[in-house]
Amino acid sequence: MNSGIKVFAPASISNLGCGFDTLGMALSGPGDEIIAKFCDKPGLHISKITGAKGRLPLDSNLNTAGKSALALLEYLGESKRGIDFEIHKKMPFGSGLGSSAASAVAGVMAVNELLRKPLEKKDLLPFALEGERLASGSLHADNVAPSLLGGVIFVRSHDPVDTHRLPCPPGLYISAVYPHVEILTKDARSVLRPDVPLSSMVKQAANLGAFVIGFYRMDLDLISRSMVDWVIEPQRAHLIPHFYEVQKAALEAGALGCTISGAGPTIFALCANSFIAENVAEQMQRIYRDYKVEHDLFLSPVNQDGAIKC
């Protein structure tokens, strides 16, 4: 047995404009790191958490990474094994970048790598979802699946899990700007009306299907036309400082699309290449600098690997 391993699970962007609860995309960073090693005391122990400002519990059953790891250990018949986790949270909470999904994925990756890969990576998904369920209260694969597997993931169904990785046009780059306001997913859900006009459903669904076609055809114009959110964005935009100004700046600077990342407040822009993404980032940040809104920038290609052993 190896004595200790380190894993990294990346942040991710869900919804992608037209794919509420259906689309997700992995970033290369930020993300969660876990250092796992065997220890003499039976059971899973979280000995240290950094970067969480005391907000994450050390109790494995209450911790998202712990919960997903325990679900996997139980499945593998390894519940009695003594394992120690050090969790290094290297990304913000409540940012719309899939923080809890990254934790849940890092937990199962750490266990699987420490035990020298009893399962294929794709088969870790149901256990990571258990961790995400602890954080969000329901099964959601649209951040967990891309954080684990990488790429752009289409989720047909969460229960049973039915996910599909889309082919990805080369060079796609993401510019994500996180203004320092916290939005909890459950609050962002509570602003949504329970019903959608039928005509909006048709336009939203048509854009989602066309987005998929755009990825299969590598048709950036079609992807761009399809990244329009008729349903969710109009209901959540007011939660995010100066959303429409930032979006306008990104689109004018050449982004294929720009909308809310997950439940927000991060605003992300999908761009044809890194050069455009840098220009887009500059224009998005300019708005926040003018309004003196504290923010972070994350520039990233589509992460094709997902979670990794470091």
Place this chain on the structure above:
Amino acid sequence: MNSGIKVFAPASISNLGCGFDTLGMALSGPGDEIIAKFCDKPGLHISKITGAKGRLPLDSNLNTAGKSALALLEYLGESKRGIDFEIHKKMPFGSGLGSSAASAVAGVMAVNELLRKPLEKKDLLPFALEGERLASGSLHADNVAPSLLGGVIFVRSHDPVDTHRLPCPPGLYISAVYPHVEILTKDARSVLRPDVPLSSMVKQAANLGAFVIGFYRMDLDLISRSMVDWVIEPQRAHLIPHFYEVQKAALEAGALGCTISGAGPTIFALCANSFIAENVAEQMQRIYRDYKVEHDLFLSPVNQDGAIKC
């Protein structure tokens, strides 16, 4: 100049379960036939209509085929040209098989062929839509596009028209049973609630995206899982005699999916091959025979050619 031509525009199935106003598929038959020839009297004249039981007007401006033909003639600067149409309606009205779309497509095909193809077939679409608008009151491409172009067509937007042909798994076969009750599209629309629960929108859109993935991947299981209509079918099923019994019989006989064709009352089943489609047809018809419901059966592959010069 040639002295006369004959064209055929096929019936089509729209919605396909998960793609309300978004998906359509061409059949090899039934359909509309037009015989067009030049005549001395300037303008477009409909000299004869068969198969319509007197329900279609001879006035070109009020006739769906006439209207689309006139729109094309005007665009081509050929409005003064003397042209005669004989229209042979070889399919039922109000059946949910795109009868008005077939008429509209036949009209533009007849003009284009008679004039020896001044336009490419795909460029006839906007003019055919003008004919369809006369019949339905709005722009709808989900029957017109497949009738004209063939195959399985995804419509992202009707205005402006943004359609995409999906790759098609080989061998797909359709069994369509038309019970002899007439449902007008506008009546079938009036039963639909103006709003959709958000959770249903997510499931419906996810199925539509997955249906597209299924066609790109040639994954019949995924196509089958995706052909579930959470929104429209439950609201329209009661308009169609014994709908759920026929659907159940089709699925038990091995159909990939079975739902309402367009606005109904035709019920169609998508099948992996012609052998299964024949068995499925037999089981669907059995229900209607038991209940003594008059009906017609249409068995067809996916028509890859669309409208043709005969």
